[in-house]
Amino acid sequence: MANLTSNFVGIKSPNPFWLASAPPTDKKYNVERAYEAGWGGVVWKTLGSEGPPVVNVSGPRYGAIWGADRRLLGLNNIELITDRPLEVNIQEIKEVKRKWRDRALIISLMVPCDEDSWKDILKRIEDTEADGVELNFGCPHGMAERGMGSAVGQVPEYIEMVTRWVKKHSRMPCIVKLTPNITDVRKPAEAAKRGGADAVSLINTINSITSVNLDAFSPEPMIDGKGTHGGYCGPAVKPIAMNMVAEIARNPETHGLPISGIGGITTWRDAAEFMALGAGNVQVCTAAMTYGFKVVQEMISGLSQYLDDKGMALTDLVGKATPNVTDWQFLNLNYTTKAQISQDDCIKCGRCYAACEDTSHQAIAMSADRTFTVKDDECVACNLCVNVCPVENCITMVEKPKGWLDPRTDRPVGDYANWTTHPNNPSARAAE
Amino acid sequence: MTNSPLTPGVVAGRLSPQAIAANFHDHEAPLDRHEAHVAADRCYFCHDAPCMTACPTSIDIPLFIRQIATGTPEAAAKTIFAQNILGGMCARVCPTETLCEEACVRETAEGKPVEIGRLQRFATDTLMAKGVHPFARAKATGKKVAVVGAGPAGLSAAHRLAMKGHEVVVFDARPKAGGLNEFGLAAYKTTNGFAQAEVDWLLKIGGIRIETGKALGRDLSLADLQKHYDAVFLSIGLAGVNALRAPGEDKANVRPAVEFISELRQSGNLSSLPVGRDVVVIGGGMTAVDAAVQSKLLGAENVTIVYRRGQEKMAASGYEQEHATSAGVRIVTHAAPVAVHGNGAVTEIEFAYTEDTAQGLKQTGETFRLKADTVLKAIGQTLTGAPEGLALDGGKIAVDATGRTSIAGVWAGGDCATGGEDLTVTAVAEGRNAAEDIHASLMT
Numbered sequence: 001m002a003n004l005t006s007n008f009v010g011i012k013s014p015n016p017f018w019l020a021s022a023p024p025t026d027k028k029y030n031v032e033r034a035y036e037a038g039w040g041g042v043v044w045k046t047l048g049s050e051g052p053p054v055v056n057v058s059g060p061r062y063g064a065i066w067g068a069d070r071r072l073l074g075l076n077n078i079e080l081i082t083d084r085p086l087e088v089n090i091q092e093i094k095e096v097k098r099k100w101r102d103r104a105l106i107i108s109l110m111v112p113c114d115e116d117s118w119k120d121i122l123k124r125i126e127d128t129e130a131d132g133v134e135l136n137f138g139c140p141h142g143m144a145e146r147g148m149g150s151a152v153g154q155v156p157e158y159i160e161m162v163t164r165w166v167k168k169h170s171r172m173p174c175i176v177k178l179t180p181n182i183t184d185v186r187k188p189a190e191a192a193k194r195g196g197a198d199a200v201s202l203i204n205t206i207n208s209i210t211s212v213n214l215d216a217f218s219p220e221p222m223i224d225g226k227g228t229h230g231g232y233c234g235p236a237v238k239p240i241a242m243n244m245v246a247e248i249a250r251n252p253e254t255h256g257l258p259i260s261g262i263g264g265i266t267t268w269r270d271a272a273e274f275m276a277l278g279a280g281n282v283q284v285c286t287a288a289m290t291y292g293f294k295v296v297q298e299m300i301s302g303l304s305q306y307l308d309d310k311g312m313a314l315t316d317l318v319g320k321a322t323p324n325v326t327d328w329q330f331l332n333l334n335y336t337t338k339a340q341i342s343q344d345d346c347i348k349c350g351r352c353y354a355a356c357e358d359t360s361h362q363a364i365a366m367s368a369d370r371t372f373t374v375k376d377d378e379c380v381a382c383n384l385c386v387n388v389c390p391v392e393n394c395i396t397m398v399e400k401p402k403g404w405l406d407p408r409t410d411r412p413v414g415d416y417a418n419w420t421t422h423p424n425n426p427s428a429r430a431a432e
Numbered sequence: 433m434t435n436s437p438l439t440p441g442v443v444a445g446r447l448s449p450q451a452i453a454a455n456f457h458d459h460e461a462p463l464d465r466h467e468a469h470v471a472a473d474r475c476y477f478c479h480d481a482p483c484m485t486a487c488p489t490s491i492d493i494p495l496f497i498r499q500i501a502t503g504t505p506e507a508a509a510k511t512i513f514a515q516n517i518l519g520g521m522c523a524r525v526c527p528t529e530t531l532c533e534e535a536c537v538r539e540t541a542e543g544k545p546v547e548i549g550r551l552q553r554f555a556t557d558t559l560m561a562k563g564v565h566p567f568a569r570a571k572a573t574g575k576k577v578a579v580v581g582a583g584p585a586g587l588s589a590a591h592r593l594a595m596k597g598h599e600v601v602v603f604d605a606r607p608k609a610g611g612l613n614e615f616g617l618a619a620y621k622t623t624n625g626f627a628q629a630e631v632d633w634l635l636k637i638g639g640i641r642i643e644t645g646k647a648l649g650r651d652l653s654l655a656d657l658q659k660h661y662d663a664v665f666l667s668i669g670l671a672g673v674n675a676l677r678a679p680g681e682d683k684a685n686v687r688p689a690v691e692f693i694s695e696l697r698q699s700g701n702l703s704s705l706p707v708g709r710d711v712v713v714i715g716g717g718m719t720a721v722d723a724a725v726q727s728k729l730l731g732a733e734n735v736t737i738v739y740r741r742g743q744e745k746m747a748a749s750g751y752e753q754e755h756a757t758s759a760g761v762r763i764v765t766h767a768a769p770v771a772v773h774g775n776g777a778v779t780e781i782e783f784a785y786t787e788d789t790a791q792g793l794k795q796t797g798e799t800f801r802l803k804a805d806t807v808l809k810a811i812g813q814t815l816t817g818a819p820e821g822l823a824l825d826g827g828k829i830a831v832d833a834t835g836r837t838s839i840a841g842v843w844a845g846g847d848c849a850t851g852g853e854d855l856t857v858t859a860v861a862e863g864r865n866a867a868e869d870i871h872a873s874l875m876t
Contacts, residue, residue, distance in 0.1 A: 068473040068474075069470055069473050070469075070470075347537040347538070347540040347541040348478075348482065348537055348540065349476045349478040349479070349537040350478050350479030350480055350481075351476060351477070351478065351479060353479050354479035366479075366480075370480075370482070390476050390537075390541070391541060
C-alpha cells in the first residue's frame, strides 16, 4: 500500500484528500465525522468578522443537475459563509485540532477589504493551532455583493494587497483560493504569488443558474418566487477546473507555486488527474455532500493501488502531466489516427453512424445488416464516434505509422511538424 | 364444505377468493414514474433502431422513450398511438421478448433489454387515464365502410378509417367488441376491464358505430355489405378449433382451450368458475400457456401441457414457457394424443411418444396415460364462415401486402387473413395498413 502521506506547504496530513471549505466543514460535529471516516484534512468553513453573523435564506439553498438515473452531476448553492458566531467556531476549531493532531485543519477567512479587519481576524485565530489559512476570494454569490469573496478575487491588485496583509500579520501558511469567474486565471494567481501566498487553491464555484421553474418562471433554487445566481460545483465543473490548474502550473510566472486542486473531484481517478496536472493535494466537497464522508475510503484505496501499480511515490505524480499540456500551435499536425470499430464488441446501435453522417464527416458506412465500418478515406479522426459509442473500447483510434499513406490526403504520415511552420500559416517561420 | 385443489372432478372455488384475486392480479406491475425514468434512461436512441424494425406496427420506440425520459409521457403515448391505436393492449400482451426487446441492442450488450413493453404501458396508461383522445377526425368524406369483426384488426382499421373522415360500422357476432382482447388472452395480462375501457377510449374518435350480435353468414352477407358500403374490411378471426382426431374426443370435459379462456374472461366471479383437478392442455402456443397457467391459478392440482414436437418448436416463447413452469405447470414434449378414455366424461388421456425422423414426426409406439378430468385443446384455430367466392390460401383469406382480397372492394386482415403471425400487434398493423389502402382507393 503506497504511502499517501502528504506535505502541502509544510502542512502534513495522512493523505492528500482534504474537505473543502463548505457546509461539510461548518462545525465540530461534521469535521470529527470526516476525520473518523478518514479525511486527511479539512478547510473549516469560512469565518467572517466578529459581530452579528451573516444570515442564510430559510428556503432552498441548493440547485442541481442530474445525469442518467438521477446521478448528481452539478450542484449550485446560494449559501453564505458560516452563520454561526465567530467565538463558537474558534472554540470548536481549538477542540478539534487538539484532539486530531495528525490531521490538517486550515481556516478559511473572508473579511472586509481593509487591513484592520484582516489583522483582527488573524489575531483571533492565532492560538487555535490551526495549520494554515485559506483566503476566500472566490465565493461568487451574496458576499461578493458586499465587496468580499469573488469581488476581491476578480481584481488581481486586491488579491496581492490582502495577501500581503495576511503574510504581514500572520506566520501561518497562506493559501489563496481563486475564483474561476474571470477571463484569465493566471493573473490572480500571479497576484497571489506577488503578495507572498504560499499556495493557491482552485477553483471556487462558478456563477450559475442550474434550472428555471417553468411554472413559476423563476430560477431555482427559488426563494419566494425569485432566484439568484449561485456557485456551481460537482463533477460537471471538473474539466474547467483542471484547465485552470494546468494553466497556473505551466505558466512560467507561477510555475512551482503549490496548488490545492478543487473542482468536481469524486473518485481517486479525478484526484490523480488534478495532481498529474500540478495539484499538490486536492479538496473535495460535492462528492461528500452527495455520498457522505465514506467516499474518501475509495479515494485512498484507489490512489494507493494506482501508485503501487505505477511504482510511483505520491510526489512523483504531482505535475507529471504538466509538461505535456501545450498550446494548440505546438501539436503535431502530422500525427495521424483512424477510427476502428471492433465488430466483436459492436452492439449495432448505430450511434456512431448517426453522429458521423449527420454532424461530422460521413466517414462511417452502414450495411443492410447493420455492420458499421470506418471509411479511412473520409475519417479525419475527430473522435466523436468514440465519444458517442455506448460500449467502452469498441471504437478506438489507431495510430498510423510514419510513411503510412493516408487515403484521405493521399500523403504519407510525416515527421513532427506543427502550425508554426505550416505553409498555410501566414506568419509561419521557415522550417529550420 | 369448501373445495381445495384436491377435490375430485371439475369444481369451482378450489382456492379462497383472496388467493384467486391475488393470482389474477396484474401479472406485471406497471412502472411508476420514477421506475419509468430509470428504465427510459437505458435507451441509447439508436439510429434506425432495430426495435422499431422488429415491431410489426413500427412504433418509433426511441422517440417515445425519449419523450418519457424528458417528462412528457403524453407525447410518448401519441407517438405510440399514431402507429398502433391499441398500443395500450399491445404493451400488455405483446411477446416483446421475441419482438422489440429481442432486437434491443442492450439485449446484445448485456442480455437485459430496455423494458420497452413496460415503458409503452407507462406512456399509454398515463394518457388514457386522462380520458383524452389524441386524434381528431378529418373532414367528412361521405364514404361508408363496413368492418366485420371488432377484434384488434377491425378496431384498428375502424379507427384509422374514422380518422380519415369516413363513416364506419363495425359488426361483431359476439355481445361485446374487442375480439380476442376481450375473449382471449390471459386475464392477468389485462386486468380491471382494460379491453372494454380501451374500446371505449378508441371510439372517442367518433364516426364509428359498433353493432354486436351480427354474424357474417347469419345476419349479414358480403353481397349486402358491398351494396350498402363503399368498402368492406373482414377481420372475422378464426372461429373454428382443430380437432384432436383421437377416439374419445367427444367425451365430456374435452373442450377447446379458447372456450375455457373466453368463459374465464367473461366470468364476473372467478371463485364460481369450475376447474378440473387434473388438467391436460394439448398444444404448444400462447393459447396453451394461457389456458394452463390460468387453470393452475384457479387451483387445479395438476396441470400439464403436452406438445407433440420438441420444446424448441413450441410457438409460445421461452419467456412464456418459463412463466408456465414457474406457475407450476408441467410441460411434456414429444407426445401426441392417441385416445381419450372415460365413461361419459374424460378420466385419462393416452399419448404416444414421438420422435423427429427424416420422414417427419413419427410415433415411437410407446404410450403413456395421464390422469385427466379436463382436456383443453389448443392445437390451433381454423377459419370458418368465410364468404363464398373469396380466394383462400392455406386455410386463410388470401390478401396482398395492403390487405386486398380476391374481390374488389373487400379487404381483410388479422388472424383470418394470410400474412404475419397471429398476434394482436400484427392484427393492428394489418388493420391500419388496410385502412390506409381503403382510404387511398376511396379518395381516387
